[in-house]
Amino acid sequence: MTPEQSTWFAETFDVLVGNVGRAVLGKEHVVRLALTAMLAEGHLLLEDAPGTGKTSLAKALAATVQGSHSRIQFTPDLLPSDVTGVTIYDQKAGVFEFHEGPVFASVVLADEINRASPKTQSALLEVMEESRVTVDRVSRPVGRPFMVIATMNPIEQAGTYRLPEAQLDRFLIKTSIGYPDHDSTIEILSASAERDRTLHLGARVTTRAVAEMADLAATVHTDESVLDYVARLAQATREDPQTALGVSVRGALALVRCAKVWAASQGRVYVIPDDVKLLAEPVLAHRMILDTEAEFAGVTQRQVLGRILAATRPPAARVPDA
Template identity: 60%
Template structure:
């Protein structure tokens, strides 16, 4: 990578132990490690990307960091918020920051699966069918009001969100890398909407909300009312292909077995909780680990701590835990259940 690219984006150094007879690394000793310098470089670039996005999305540092963590971890983001809170600006600013393409799909009841994935069209000149890609073929895809489309149309996203490809007429087509879906839901207007199935919710790495800005930020936005496209002036900080290098680097972050046991215990307790009908799945546990690795490296650390797990719990678990009917009727909230889970599972002690 160039001068502006973090060293942490490069493949980790091979610190293999040489065999005592041959001098070559043994298969068992071949270990990839990160240095503190690598982590600091990664964190510096991550911070620059956050600051760049915040030129368009003011005063939402935590949500911006979650969105970038989701991107680097190779996942997708579900945003449940009211209209006009900056969801579209976030998606566009994120795409411009990584020098990637961006598309927006407005989900409506009459939207068809082929309107998302694309369709094969017969070409008279060549006398054969040619695939015409749909709007899903972009680096950052904004699926606006995803719950307004029919379940059949929503299911068109299942394959591409899980495997990064779409299959049309039996032919697979890769959407490329990086690839991220930012889907939005309006929590207020539920008329004419379809509830997202659990299988689809589980494919979102995290769920969050932007919320309204504070008073000072609102005044700053109102003073710049003539600027209707704040994300349009965002310039790239990294190239699109460098995101993959950052992802590979985050994958080398150390996770102590005690931390893995902590996450596993949270998952098991979520399935046993009296208010929960559906707890954290294995896919959700894997997502938890990937998020924690990226989050730790963005803080300049080469290892995951229990606080990383606790800090990401609501974003990772909020849409994966399904409450039972009795709990919903009693007014139990998912956030309260997550807090109970975190408090009930003993966190491992720090080990340096």
């Protein structure tokens, strides 16, 4: 990535953030995390109470990048074919036709994903990892960009299924939107006649431009000392006495990918340790499993990761030669 390209990337990123922010008020950091996940070609998990704007975020992202949007309401009776699609025999034509499921969209909102059975949840594993769906031994790509935004309600757990670790590991970032601040709440209430703030959002870039930005972000320089820092953080999560399972290599790779996008969004052609520290919690915390004693004691993954970050010495930041 050249300095000119990084400047264009940062300016475009800010435009996208501003456009999505017209629908999701007062949540710039969350919007930046969501766009980081999209440009790192990953997926987002939102654990939040109802009515905080999760659907608006998904629709605003799709509208901003001129992409398609679909919503899947996960329920106990949802079948895998309801997600991926199904092959139906056409008696007139005498052939089997594939009818695409809602997963064939640029931004897919998997609402309350933990309410569906594990079998239905697993229908998303292949498409989240490989951006393709295999039905009746035929693989079909879902295109670029492709992003799953899954939601979970942290309050009501009756009738839910815990997401398996393999599926949690496929979400690049986990965060929450939370309630807006006082001023943003007043602005939302003053426009109560407008039921959907995403309807009037115009596209700021094309889906092709998003794919180009993703390819460009992948070229951001990451110094070996920063990679060593990421590796030491991942190793520390595995060796911590309060964790039963630490961060995998996939998790460490996810942190590097996100850090590259974040650096480019700041107009830099290189990653610094502060990028890693800022993104460590949303990228790594949900990949850690605490041991039984720590859970009973009320310890959280966030607390353990914070302690690890404080104890792991970052490398001295330096600007590489142009």
